Amino acid sequence: MAISANTSIRSDKALIGRTTAELEQICLGLGERAFRGRQLARWVYRRAAGNLAEMSDLPLAIRQRLGTQHEVGLPSIARVLTARDGTEKFLLQLADGEHVETVYLPYADRVSVCISTQVGCPAGCVFCATGQSGWARNMTAGEIVGQILAVQRERPARRISHVVLMGMGEPLFNYDAVVKAVRLLIHEVGISPRRITLSTVGVPEGIRKLAREDLPITLAISLHAPDDDLRAKLIPTARKWKLAEILAACREYVEVTRRNPTFEYLLLEGVNDHPGHAHALAQVLGDLPGNVNLIPYNPVAAQEHFRRPNSRRIAAFREILQKAGRITTQRMERGLRIAAACGQLRRVSVGAGPGRATAAA
Numbered sequence: 001m002a003i004s005a006n007t008s009i010r011s012d013k014a015l016i017g018r019t020t021a022e023l024e025q026i027c028l029g030l031g032e033r034a035f036r037g038r039q040l041a042r043w044v045y046r047r048a049a050g051n052l053a054e055m056s057d058l059p060l061a062i063r064q065r066l067g068t069q070h071e072v073g074l075p076s077i078a079r080v081l082t083a084r085d086g087t088e089k090f091l092l093q094l095a096d097g098e099h100v101e102t103v104y105l106p107y108a109d110r111v112s113v114c115i116s117t118q119v120g121c122p123a124g125c126v127f128c129a130t131g132q133s134g135w136a137r138n139m140t141a142g143e144i145v146g147q148i149l150a151v152q153r154e155r156p157a158r159r160i161s162h163v164v165l166m167g168m169g170e171p172l173f174n175y176d177a178v179v180k181a182v183r184l185l186i187h188e189v190g191i192s193p194r195r196i197t198l199s200t201v202g203v204p205e206g207i208r209k210l211a212r213e214d215l216p217i218t219l220a221i222s223l224h225a226p227d228d229d230l231r232a233k234l235i236p237t238a239r240k241w242k243l244a245e246i247l248a249a250c251r252e253y254v255e256v257t258r259r260n261p262t263f264e265y266l267l268l269e270g271v272n273d274h275p276g277h278a279h280a281l282a283q284v285l286g287d288l289p290g291n292v293n294l295i296p297y298n299p300v301a302a303q304e305h306f307r308r309p310n311s312r313r314i315a316a317f318r319e320i321l322q323k324a325g326r327i328t329t330q331r332m333e334r335g336l337r338i339a340a341a342c343g344q345l346r347r348v349s350v351g352a353g354p355g356r357a358t359a360a361a
Helices: 020-029 035-046 060-067 141-154 171-189 204-211 228-234 243-257 275-285 311-323
Strands: 076-082 088-093 099-106 111-114 118-120 135-138 162-165 196-200 218-222 262-267 291-296 328-330 358-360
Touching: 020 035, 035 141, 035 171, 076 141, 088 141, 099 141, 111 141, 135 171, 141 171, 162 171, 171 196, 171 204, 196 204, 204 243, 218 243, 243 275, 262 311, 275 311, 291 311, 311 328
Parallel strands: 076 358, 111 162, 162 196, 196 218, 218 262, 262 291, 291 328
Antiparallel strands: 076 088, 088 099, 099 111, 118 135
C-alpha cells in the first residue's frame, strides 16, 4: 500500500506522533508515574508546546531527563504568506530539512487547516503544482499532526476546528501514518472526526481498508473526468485503477460507514467542462450517494496551457448535474493570489528566500 519512504529522517526523538499511552510508557521508563505522561500529552497536543522548557507543571528534573532522549518535534516555520481574505500559507521545515506547505483558512464560524501527508506527491496530476514538483518521501504521523500544532501555536487566538487532508501528497499512499495521524487528531488534539476530510485520487484498496477503521471522517474522491481515457491523461495513477473499480470501493465505503463521500471535479476549460462531460459524470455516478464539488482550475505557473472556465460554462456544467438529481457545490476560492489554493502547493514556495517573511496579497 504505502510507497517506500526515504528513511533519512528518524522520528525516534519526537514526542509528537505518540499517543498518551505511549507517552505514559516513556515516563514510566524514567521511573515516573503514568500521570506524568498524561501531563506531557496535554502540553504536546492541547497546548501546542514548542519545547520541554514550557511544560511548567512537570518537575525540572523530569524535563531534563526527557530532554536527553526526546524533543517535542514541532516543524519550524520557514515562511508565511498572507492573503487579503485571511488565508495564510505556511512553509514548514521538517527535521531533515525537507519542506511542506500547510494552509490556514479562517472563516466566520470555523477555522480550517489544509495539511500535507507526503513531501511532494507521486500521483503526478498534470494540472497540479505538487504533482509536478516530484516526490521525496512519506511523512510520519508526527509530522502530519505537527502541521496542525505548529499553526495553532502561531495562531492561538482561535481554535482549529476543521482539518482537510488535501495538501501535498496522496494520503492513501501513506496509509498507516495517515490513519495514525487521524486518530491522534481525534483523540489527542480533540478534533471531531466529522470535521476531518481525507481527499484521495482513488485507491480502491485503501478506500476499502479505511471503511473498516471505525473513523467517521468524510472521504473526498478526486474524479476530474467522467471516463477512464480522459482521467488517465490528467491523473497518471488513474491508469492503474478504472473508475468502475474506484466507485465500487466508494459504494462499499458507504455501505460500511453509512457516510456519503464527496466527489471532487476540477474544471479545465475545453478539457473536461463540456456539457457532454457533465451528462457522462451524472451517468457514471448513477445512484451512488454523495455530492459533487466543482473546483474551477487554479493557475499553476508550469502549466500555462490550462485555463479556468468562465462563470457561464461553470454554471451550465453545474445545472446539468443538478437537473440529474446530483447535489452540486462549488469550492470557495481562498488563497489564490498566494498560491495556496487547490493544486498550487509546492515543496518550496515560489520566491521563498532564507529565513521568514510575511507577504500581503
